[in-house]
Amino acid sequence: MSDYIVRATAADAQVRAFACTTRDTVETARDIHHLSPVVTAALGRLLSAGAMMGITLKGERDLLTLQIRGEGPVRGLLVTADAGGQVKGYANVPDVILPANARGKLDVSGAVGPGILCITKDMGLKEPYVGQIALQTGEIAEDLTYYFAVSEQIPSTVGLGVLMNRDNTVAQAGGFLIQLMPFAGDDVITRLEENLAGISSVTQLLSEGRTPEQILGQLLDGMNPEMNEIIPTGYYCNCSRQKVEKALISVGKKELKDMIAEEKDVELNCHFCNKNYVFKPEELKILVKNA
Numbered sequence: 001m002s003d004y005i006v007r008a009t010a011a012d013a014q015v016r017a018f019a020c021t022t023r024d025t026v027e028t029a030r031d032i033h034h035l036s037p038v039v040t041a042a043l044g045r046l047l048s049a050g051a052m053m054g055i056t057l058k059g060e061r062d063l064l065t066l067q068i069r070g071e072g073p074v075r076g077l078l079v080t081a082d083a084g085g086q087v088k089g090y091a092n093v094p095d096v097i098l099p100a101n102a103r104g105k106l107d108v109s110g111a112v113g114p115g116i117l118c119i120t121k122d123m124g125l126k127e128p129y130v131g132q133i134a135l136q137t138g139e140i141a142e143d144l145t146y147y148f149a150v151s152e153q154i155p156s157t158v159g160l161g162v163l164m165n166r167d168n169t170v171a172q173a174g175g176f177l178i179q180l181m182p183f184a185g186d187d188v189i190t191r192l193e194e195n196l197a198g199i200s201s202v203t204q205l206l207s208e209g210r211t212p213e214q215i216l217g218q219l220l221d222g223m224n225p226e227m228n229e230i231i232p233t234g235y236y237c238n239c240s241r242q243k244v245e246k247a248l249i250s251v252g253k254k255e256l257k258d259m260i261a262e263e264k265d266v267e268l269n270c271h272f273c274n275k276n277y278v279f280k281p282e283e284l285k286i287l288v289k290n291a
């Protein structure tokens with residue numbers, strides 16, 4: 001198990017916290033989508049956040065979607081996560097190249113631009129839960145902190161990071177999410193602020209060989225942290241030919257017949273894993289017949 005999420009509580013459950021290491025997950029996304037470094041950082045941060053938020057879903061089939069639509073050159077990012085720690089995602093424009101920002105870092109904010117963050121939780125009810133905010137910085141962690149405060153009324157701190165190697169593969173990726181419960185005392189808040197001020201960045205800590213458990217230990221120092229659970233996480237697409245067939249049938253018999261009349265193969269691409277599904281005219285005929 002390389003990538004995983006740790007779930008913890010501290011200060012007699014006044015605080016709940018998550019931390020993750022997601023290098024392989026983000027490297028898989030980079031490889032599948034041929035992402036440029038800045039888009040790897042942007043999507044990698046969102047994937048890491050999705051992994052930690054996904055495991056808070058209650059139902060096995062519940063699905064979390066984090067979507068960013070922005071005016072920057074990447075246009076948009078989409079990540080879905082499930083309760084089991086599996087994530088997948090894509091960027092609308094995967095190959096954006098931008099100069100480093102003023103701090104010499106990958107300019108995620110510049111790639112995303114002003115826009116919105118929309119979070120959907122599909123919990124199998126008639127209507128999914130939807131929360132939407134205006135992006136605050138486009139750096140993603142700050143935007144999520146704002147989302148939790150405004151949309152879910154949970155005071156939170158989010159840290160996310162992706163560090164690239166010189167050969168443009170992913171060196172480190174991960175994050176943390178710390179949330180205060182409504183009954184959290186001022187002493188807990190003060191201590192947490194002190195601990196946060198004392199750390200550099202997630203990728204710095206991971207580069208130094210720190211594990212997610214150790215990162216949480218540092219963030220929750222002096223608050224009796226309890227590591228409750230370790231959950232493996234990874235990049236996983238659950239598309240299948242059967243699902244693509246269903247999608248094809250849903251476009252309608254008339255449209256399918258038009259496709260058949262063109263006597264050409266129909267090629268469908270999965271946005272999440274880049275797999276191509278090819279349907280020959282005779283296969284489409286069988287679909288129409290069985291529809």
Ligand code: ZN
Nearest residue numbers: 237239270273
């Ligand atoms: Zn797929």
